[in-house]
Amino acid sequence: MTTITLQVPDSLGEHEHDTVRFIAAKLFESGKLSIGQAAAMAGLSKRTFSELLADYGVSLLNYPASEMLSDAEKI
Numbered sequence: 183m184t185t186i187t188l189q190v191p192d193s194l195g196e197h198e199h200d201t202v203r204f205i206a207a208k209l210f211e212s213g214k215l216s217i218g219q220a221a222a223m224a225g226l227s228k229r230t231f232s233e234l235l236a237d238y239g240v241s242l243l244n245y246p247a248s249e250m251l252s253d254a255e256k257i
Contacts, residue, residue, distance in 0.1 A: 183222070199225075206231070207238040217242075 194201055203224045210220035221231035232242050 203231075203234060204238050207235055207240045210235070211240040 188201075190201060203226070206215065206220040206224040209215040209223070210217060215223065217228055217232065221228045224231050226234075235242055
């Protein structure tokens with residue numbers, strides 16, 4: 183894994199873990215990371231990470247509704 187340094191306001195200093203978890207959740211949401219990669223980035227198990235996605239407004243089912251409907255029509 184690559185390490186990057188991110189400068190954040192001092193007010194977020196005590197919320198370092200939340201900041202990393204938020205970024206991981208949003209990278210998962212955008213499809214840039216798998217659930218496993220995002221969980222590893224956040225330093226959590228896949229189950230724990232999956233449970234906190236809702237805290238960041240991210241759905242575990244990262245599958246567009248239009249694709250679900252299209253797939254359902256094929257059945």
